[in-house]
Amino acid sequence: MSIDHSQVPELLHAYVDGELDLVNGQEIERHLRTCEDCRRIEQQIRALHEVVTSDAPSYRAPAHLRRNLRAALRREAKEPGRGISWPWLTFATVTVCAILLLAAALFQNTRATQRALADQVIGNHVRSLLATHLVDVASSDQHTVKPWFDGKIDFAPEVRDLSNDGFPLAGGRLDYLDGKTVVALVYHRNKHPINLFIAPVPAKGDTAPESINRRGYSLFHWTHSEMDYWAVSDLNQTELRHFADLLAR
Amino acid sequence: MFRLTEPTRLSEFEKQILPHLDAAYNLARFLMGNDQNAEDVVQEASLRAFRFFESFRGENSRAWFLSIVRNTSFTALKRYRSDEANVVFEEELHGGQSHEMDAGVAIDRAQDRETVRRAIEQLPAEFREAITLRELENFSYKEIAGIAGVPIGTVMSRLARARRQLQMILSKTYTK
Structure with missing residues (x-):
């Protein structure tokens, strides 16, 4: 076997x-x-x-189930968005709309903040020229300007002389931007003063210089090594971009 | 597969799938244990089948439809009562481990429909499925394997164990 x-x-x-x-x-x-x-x-x-099997224990589909099912199938066949039930589709639509609205609002908000800041930057720039209060420390030496800020602010800005690139450093001062004390460095380009505002922005990635034109002034804004930079001048946009690119590197 | 227009798809579905509605309900009813849940499951499974109807290749519409009913049922069962899943545990509880269709246990041949239904309903879900598909719907082992998504060997052993338990439940010595 x-x-x-x-x-x-x-x-x-x-x-x-x-x-x-x-x-x-x-x-x-x-x-x-x-x-x-x-x-x-x-x-x-x-x-x-x-x-x-002798006494046919199998269940049979009740008539009302058959009727309901046929009706449900007809509805399903007519629906254009088949594959997803209406409650889900509605829920998904509402969610997507809410997210889009929120994103738009945040974006608008960011844009509005950006514009308001740009206006402040220009205001600071104009005041600095009118009051002949361009600099508190007048020096073309970065090693003189940088230590001047020590103890006056709680961050250490990078101070670079760009004489070799045609943007000699003229000095620095303290200024206010967005309710905070910020560093203002002053550079010159063929008698055109440039104000460079520097403020710390923790945990924000680097961004390339972005051009903003307001009220006839050229502005560039960028973020570098957790510092927000605003450069403003009556220089033409091309030359100011060159200046911004030098510092953003 | 070719794309069907909606009215054609609906009439094809009604022609090929709806004739198996009784089989679908029977399986769902034995798996779910009551009319309401069985109806819900069949309705849900049917709509799902209709949505996926274009993926159906046309070989065995009854087995294809019942596999959807089966999966919908088990998903619902997991939702309703998680204790249904454990076959081994249940089997040990029923104590049918050692004797294969104990020859000394005679089942009462004059069982009525309700007694048989209640006996099947006492089995764990996987065994209810095996008994329903084999004894009541006459599916082959291969078809059952396809519907339940398990190897044929598993179908064979589940069926053997399910019958053993069912016999225990139906036998006079067990019930008295």
């Missing part, structure tokens, strides 16, 4: 269900002829099948 007795009971189910291949089926039949226990199990499986 090639089939072990212990394997037979499980295989008997497949045998009774007609799921065994011919070779295994014949093996089982041979075993059944000699093994009364297995024969009894086979009869039990067949008897169970009879009992389970």
Whole structure:
């Protein structure tokens, strides 16, 4: 006998269900002829099948389910946005709209803040020229200007002389921007003064100089090493961009 | 597959899938255990089947539809009662581990429909599924394997264990 007795009971189910291949089926039949226990199990499986199926225990779909389903299918077939249920679609639409509105509001807000700051920068620049109060420390030496700020502010601005590039340093002073004390460095370009405002902006990535034209002034704004920079002058935009690019590097 | 216009898709679906609504309901009813949940599951599964109808390749619409009903049911079951999932645990509880269709246990041949239904409903979900698909819907092992997403060997052993438990439940010695 090639089939072990212990394997037979499980295989008997497949045998009774007609799921065994011919070779295994014949093996089982041979075993059944000699093994009364297995024969009894086979009869039990067949008897169970009879009992389970004799009184038609299967459930049938109720008529109202069939009706409701047909109606639901018709609705589904008409819907253009099929694949997503209406509540979900509505929810998704509302969410997306809310996010867009919020983003637009934030963007508007940022733009408005930017414009307001630009106006302040220009105001500072104009005042510095009118009051002949351009610099508190007059020096073209960066090593003189930088230490002057020590103890007056709680950050250390980078002070660079750009004489070799045609933008000699004229000096520095303290100024106010957006309600905070900021550093103002003054450079010259062919008698045109340039005000460079520097204020710390923690945890903000570097941005390239961005040009803003307001009230006939050229402005550039950029962020570099967690410092916000505003350069303002009545210089033409190309020359001021050159200046900004030198510092933003 | 070719793209169907909506009216064609609907009539094709009604022609190919809706004839199996009784089989779908029967499976869902035995899996879910009550009319309301079964109806919800069948409705949900049918709409899902309709949405995915274009992915149906046209071989075996009854098995295709019932696999969706089956998956919808098990998802719902997990939601309703997480204790349904553990077959092994349930089987040990029912104590049918050692004897294969114990020849000494005779089942009462005069069982009525409700007794049989209640007996099937006492089985763990995977066994209810195996019994319903095999004994009541006459699916082949291969088809059941496809519907339940398990190997044929698993279908065979589940069916053997399910029948063993069912026999225990139906036998007089077990119930008395």
